[in-house]
Amino acid sequence: MHDEEVLGKAYDARLMRRLLEYLRPYRRQVGVAIAAIIGHSIFELAPPYLTKLVIDEYIPAGDLSGLGAVAVLFLVTLAGSFALEYVQTWTMQMTGQRIMFDLRMQVYRHLQRLDLRYYDRNPVGRLMTRVTTDVDVLNELFTSGVVSVFGDVFTLVGIMGVLIWLDWRLALIAFSVLPLIALITQWFRRHVRDSYRTVRTWIARINAYLQERITGMATVQLFRREARDFVEFDAIDRRHRDANVDSIFYYAVFYPAIELVSALAVALIIWIGGGWVLENTLTLGSLVAFIMYAQRFFRPIQDMSEKFNVLQGAMASSERIFALLDTPVEIVSGGSAPRNVDAASRNPPYVRRPGPSGSGDSPAAGPGAIAFENVTFAYVEGEPVLKDVSFRVEPGQRVALVGATGSGKTTIVNLLLRFYDVQQGRITIDGVDIRQMDLRELRSCVGLVLQDVHLFSGTIAGNIRLGNEDISDEAVRRAAEAVHAAGFIDRLPQGMATPVAERGATLSVGQKQLLSFARALAFDPRVLILDEATSSVDTETELLIRDALKVVMHGRTTIAIAHRLSTIQDMDRILVLHKGRLRESGTHQELLAQRGIYHRLYELQFQDRSAA
Amino acid sequence: MTPGRRLLGYLLRYRRSFVVGFLCVIATASIGLASPWVLKHAVDDLHAGATADKFRFYAAALLGLAAAGGVFRFLMRRIIIGASRGIEYDLRNDFFAHLQRLDLGYFQRHRTGDLMSRATSDLSAVRSMVGPAVMYTATTSLTFVVALMLMISIDAWLTIIALVPLPFVTASVRYFGEAIHRRSEAIQQQLSEISAITQEMLSGVRVVRAYGQEPFEIERFRASNEVYFTRNRGLIRLQGVFNPIMGLLMGTSALLVLWLGSREVVAGRMTVGELVAFNAYLAMLAWPMIAFGWVTSLIQRGMASWKRMLEVFDTGPAVTDADATDAIPDVAAIRGEIEFRHLTLAFGDRVVLHDISATLPAGTTTAIVGGTGSGKSTLLSVLPRLHNPPPGTVFIDGVDVRHIRLAVLRGAIGFVPQEPFLFGASLSENIAFGWSQPPQDPDGVESAAAIARLDTDVRDFPKGYDTVIGERGITLSGGQKQRTAIARALAVDPKILVLDDALSAVDTYTEEEILRRLQGVMRQRTSLIVSHRISTARGADQILVLSGGRIVERGTHDDLVTRNGVYAELHRKQLLEEELAAS
Numbered sequence A: 001m002h003d004e005e006v007l008g009k010a011y012d013a014r015l016m017r018r019l020l021e022y023l024r025p026y027r028r029q030v031g032v033a034i035a036a037i038i039g040h041s042i043f044e045l046a047p048p049y050l051t052k053l054v055i056d057e058y059i060p061a062g063d064l065s066g067l068g069a070v071a072v073l074f075l076v077t078l079a080g081s082f083a084l085e086y087v088q089t090w091t092m093q094m095t096g097q098r099i100m101f102d103l104r105m106q107v108y109r110h111l112q113r114l115d116l117r118y119y120d121r122n123p124v125g126r127l128m129t130r131v132t133t134d135v136d137v138l139n140e141l142f143t144s145g146v147v148s149v150f151g152d153v154f155t156l157v158g159i160m161g162v163l164i165w166l167d168w169r170l171a172l173i174a175f176s177v178l179p180l181i182a183l184i185t186q187w188f189r190r191h192v193r194d195s196y197r198t199v200r201t202w203i204a205r206i207n208a209y210l211q212e213r214i215t216g217m218a219t220v221q222l223f224r225r226e227a228r229d230f231v232e233f234d235a236i237d238r239r240h241r242d243a244n245v246d247s248i249f250y251y252a253v254f255y256p257a258i259e260l261v262s263a264l265a266v267a268l269i270i271w272i273g274g275g276w277v278l279e280n281t282l283t284l285g286s287l288v289a290f291i292m293y294a295q296r297f298f299r300p301i302q303d304m305s306e307k308f309n310v311l312q313g314a315m316a317s318s319e320r321i322f323a324l325l326d327t328p329v330e331i332v333s334g335g336s337a338p339r340n341v342d343a344a345s346r347n348p349p350y351v352r353r354p355g356p357s358g359s360g361d362s363p364a365a366g367p368g369a370i371a372f373e374n375v376t377f378a379y380v381e382g383e384p385v386l387k388d389v390s391f392r393v394e395p396g397q398r399v400a401l402v403g404a405t406g407s408g409k410t411t412i413v414n415l416l417l418r419f420y421d422v423q424q425g426r427i428t429i430d431g432v433d434i435r436q437m438d439l440r441e442l443r444s445c446v447g448l449v450l451q452d453v454h455l456f457s458g459t460i461a462g463n464i465r466l467g468n469e470d471i472s473d474e475a476v477r478r479a480a481e482a483v484h485a486a487g488f489i490d491r492l493p494q495g496m497a498t499p500v501a502e503r504g505a506t507l508s509v510g511q512k513q514l515l516s517f518a519r520a521l522a523f524d525p526r527v528l529i530l531d532e533a534t535s536s537v538d539t540e541t542e543l544l545i546r547d548a549l550k551v552v553m554h555g556r557t558t559i560a561i562a563h564r565l566s567t568i569q570d571m572d573r574i575l576v577l578h579k580g581r582l583r584e585s586g587t588h589q590e591l592l593a594q595r596g597i598y599h600r601l602y603e604l605q606f607q608d609r610s611a612a
Numbered sequence B: 001m002t003p004g005r006r007l008l009g010y011l012l013r014y015r016r017s018f019v020v021g022f023l024c025v026i027a028t029a030s031i032g033l034a035s036p037w038v039l040k041h042a043v044d045d046l047h048a049g050a051t052a053d054k055f056r057f058y059a060a061a062l063l064g065l066a067a068a069g070g071v072f073r074f075l076m077r078r079i080i081i082g083a084s085r086g087i088e089y090d091l092r093n094d095f096f097a098h099l100q101r102l103d104l105g106y107f108q109r110h111r112t113g114d115l116m117s118r119a120t121s122d123l124s125a126v127r128s129m130v131g132p133a134v135m136y137t138a139t140t141s142l143t144f145v146v147a148l149m150l151m152i153s154i155d156a157w158l159t160i161i162a163l164v165p166l167p168f169v170t171a172s173v174r175y176f177g178e179a180i181h182r183r184s185e186a187i188q189q190q191l192s193e194i195s196a197i198t199q200e201m202l203s204g205v206r207v208v209r210a211y212g213q214e215p216f217e218i219e220r221f222r223a224s225n226e227v228y229f230t231r232n233r234g235l236i237r238l239q240g241v242f243n244p245i246m247g248l249l250m251g252t253s254a255l256l257v258l259w260l261g262s263r264e265v266v267a268g269r270m271t272v273g274e275l276v277a278f279n280a281y282l283a284m285l286a287w288p289m290i291a292f293g294w295v296t297s298l299i300q301r302g303m304a305s306w307k308r309m310l311e312v313f314d315t316g317p318a319v320t321d322a323d324a325t326d327a328i329p330d331v332a333a334i335r336g337e338i339e340f341r342h343l344t345l346a347f348g349d350r351v352v353l354h355d356i357s358a359t360l361p362a363g364t365t366t367a368i369v370g371g372t373g374s375g376k377s378t379l380l381s382v383l384p385r386l387h388n389p390p391p392g393t394v395f396i397d398g399v400d401v402r403h404i405r406l407a408v409l410r411g412a413i414g415f416v417p418q419e420p421f422l423f424g425a426s427l428s429e430n431i432a433f434g435w436s437q438p439p440q441d442p443d444g445v446e447s448a449a450a451i452a453r454l455d456t457d458v459r460d461f462p463k464g465y466d467t468v469i470g471e472r473g474i475t476l477s478g479g480q481k482q483r484t485a486i487a488r489a490l491a492v493d494p495k496i497l498v499l500d501d502a503l504s505a506v507d508t509y510t511e512e513e514i515l516r517r518l519q520g521v522m523r524q525r526t527s528l529i530v531s532h533r534i535s536t537a538r539g540a541d542q543i544l545v546l547s548g549g550r551i552v553e554r555g556t557h558d559d560l561v562t563r564n565g566v567y568a569e570l571h572r573k574q575l576l577e578e579e580l581a582a583s
């Protein structure tokens, strides 16, 4: 247990050092704030002295002009103290904001790099907590905590000096309670940190739950889950409250305890010092003066204990933020790219424009031959979803992937875009292992229509071109026309500029799919991947798109996934996936002739239709 | 009711805590005043002549007072801050419960991240107002009153002088208070924006990655973060002035007292001792004054956030039981006949459904076909009142759906949405989502899964039905998600089954299997099936063809094929495709 304690301290020190790192870019401001705070405490000392001056000198002398002069001096110190406090508040709070800014950017940037595997495991609401409230908690540390501690330490050391100078024996008695304070602080640190950790956990749970239930509210209501969900939410909310009440307990005990200890010191001084007065080893005057100063001695200590509480809260959320920042990124650009948070992004200065990102500016110029070589892949260790899959797609070839649901078609796409990395075998584009390629370059040559359509809030045009300003309005329009989305877009009140709600909630599913299809075309990729790109589109539009695509697909390597065999039968080659294995491959006619899985699938659809 | 009044309602729930808390505040403050008094006596007595007994007595008295003060201080925090956590908890629960009552349209108009921000960040500002602010207001006003009384007891005239800056205090509190309120509101709003942006980026992360939008997303976030920063700067500028102003005004008081008071002393109208004592009491005011400024900020921030929460609380749900009658008392009483009577529905001024009339006899199957955006999903959504139909347009068993209690209405409907939404829980919990109890018997879950043909897939999952799927079901394949949603709808054993293009992501073989199994299920139910595939629609008792929000054709498959209209054309195209392929 003792060891653990030591470990805890070392751990805290490391955490603290890492937090203070964030102050480094702003050391000038911090310096100014510290100077201001020390100046301020000196100014604070002036009024009592001026009062003494008035009472001891000017009043007995009846010197009215002297009184006036003191009043002016008083005013000057007031103004000075006002100015310094302003400077201190301003610099420190601004620094706090800048650090929050930096930290948010850093977390957000890291979120852009984290593996999708991480996203599979972590609910959106939890990750949001890191970016929003966790960072906010840290702000308090920088604005109210760190700097004023310097002021406290300054006062503390000064008073300790005075105490020793007055009477070193009594000073020792006063200091004798310090170990007790250390003990209480230890106890407090251990318990309150735990409860703050729990608080952070539950606030993340609250966010995760809210996020999920708000986005799925229609389903909740359709299935009359309101009451049960409320019970669930109530349980989380209650745990959050209890954790907070727990932390109140600790700090509500902590402050009075520190006060009690300071009272104990004063009592000791009176008791023992009184004894010395009786023995005549101490004058009464010194004892009285000493008591006065001893009381001042504990004020900064109490102050610091308040800061200590803030610190504990901040540590609990910084643990979480750092844990996120320390999550290694497995899938990074090939070659010399770093495997972990690079030093540059660890502590970014405020408002730094991102440099040109990697070398991905020039899209790879190769023809676009794709090859899977003995690829085996499992999402969950030991449960391979793809087993020893090998195939080649020649440049400009159009290939269809078919297979039962859950057979691993989308997984192949996920691997090709390096959303996940293969465990065995390799995937190459133009002979280069995709793990050696620049990630952005790889992805920039692929246009993907995801099976799960996702639109962003914004406008119709904004959803087609996303953030890519290079895509002109005409290109957007052409893409929309190619997928026959232009018709419905033009009927919208503001056409291309019509606002789109979060997730495109006010559009029909087919319309959303068309937009996401248009998006892929607008990016003019060399490789086009269509994962069930028209599954929710009506037959007529689908046929029109198919015709339009004949032109669009020309010269592009295309991989299309579709359950409706009719949509893919004129592809150059069809790959049949069955339970994670590639079972058949060939043209439509060849596969029919093989009388295998494809034939069976086909028969079914065909019989079905002709029976009509 | 004013916002303050509304909040008071929540505070009153904890009135006992607050009353006891205030008593503790009074006790703490009195003890706080007593210990300097004891110390003063100790010093005086020691001057007069010291004995060991006296030393011990005073030492013990100080310790005793500190202990008693500590206990009350502990109770004060524990009770008042504890109550504020209780209020926070109540508010959040009420907020969530209110969200649950809001209609689909509301969630389409508001961003998830924004709502979340109100439930967390804004709520925490409100909490700081009802807890710490209340506590410090009590402590400080008490100290203020006591110090004031002591000052008056010495010299009333000097007290008035000491209070000269008071109007300035009031004026600055009003001025800064308002400004802080406005700026806090703007800040909270921006925080909502940050939260919303983050939420959207995180949920669309695959698109962001696939299209290399990371720099753009970072840039967008930075812009928003910068606005947040700027707005905070505005607030800090205010607070930077406001906080020291309290100290300044307080100092002015001290200055006036010292200056004018010492003239009084010189003039012989006051003793030095009185002036010293007066100054000491004035010093007691310093902390309450400074805390007052701080509390003002807390309250203004809290009120700004509270108003933002009230915006949500004040939105009445558009879909309610307000018109409900007991015409259909419970789910068991529903037969399942559906009628649309001249249903016209518009979103804003966009009319999506025009004059829809149709009767779906109980126990029959109706297929709805039609082009993309023709209004199929919208038509289905009015049945469980996800969107409210106008009165007198949609009937179940002859009763306007608006007259059926929502719980009964929705309980009778098994709905498979076009985009199935699954939850981050185990498969069995997802399938049994509509049950009033967590799933206990596996049979119900398994038989529903078998009809949806999810069973074969689950057999391959090592944890079977206990497999936990990611949020929104991201760890399932597209078809698995859809089939889970079908199983979920079947598991509630509904009178009315609604399938909105529910087989679009499954292969033909599976589709065929599911349809075959569904036939048995559908025999006893009224079913509505939306599909783009003739193969699915073909077997229906009635087919409705929608185009541009109108029913353009209706009838059985055979009728429609011979009629040579839209449906026949569709049929011809789909057949042609197959034949082309077969050739």
Ligand SMILES: Nc1ncnc2c1ncn2[C@@H]1O[C@H](COP(=O)(O)OP(=O)(O)OP(=O)(O)O)[C@@H](O)[C@H]1O
Binding pocket: A120, A379, A380, A385, A403, A404, A405, A406, A407, A408, A409, A410, A411, A412, A451, B457, B474, B475, B476, B477, B478, B479, B480, B505, B506
């Ligand atoms: N992120 C993931 N984590 C764990 N398992 C996953 C994940 N994504 C998919 N799976 C599993 O891998 C298998 C293959 O899924 P995949 O999405 O590749 O199927 P699919 O062929 O695209 O099916 P569908 O036609 O239904 O879309 C499924 O059993 C699925 O449950």
Ligand SMILES: Nc1ncnc2c1ncn2[C@@H]1O[C@H](COP(=O)(O)OP(=O)(O)OP(=O)(O)O)[C@@H](O)[C@H]1O
Binding pocket: A505, A506, A507, A508, A509, A510, A511, A536, A538, B108, B347, B350, B352, B370, B371, B372, B373, B374, B375, B376, B377, B378, B379, B418
């Ligand atoms: N909340 C809404 N606000 C405004 N317009 C909407 C809203 N919901 C749907 N619409 C519009 O109403 C029309 C009909 O949409 P609906 O979802 O009913 O089409 P659908 O027939 O189901 O199409 P799909 O086959 O693509 O699913 C579309 O043009 C759509 O953009």
Ligand SMILES: [Mg+2]
Binding pocket: A409, A410, A411, A451, A531, B477, B478, B479
């Ligand atoms: Mg898939």
Ligand SMILES: [Mg+2]
Binding pocket: A508, A509, A510, B376, B377, B378, B418, B500
């Ligand atoms: Mg639809």
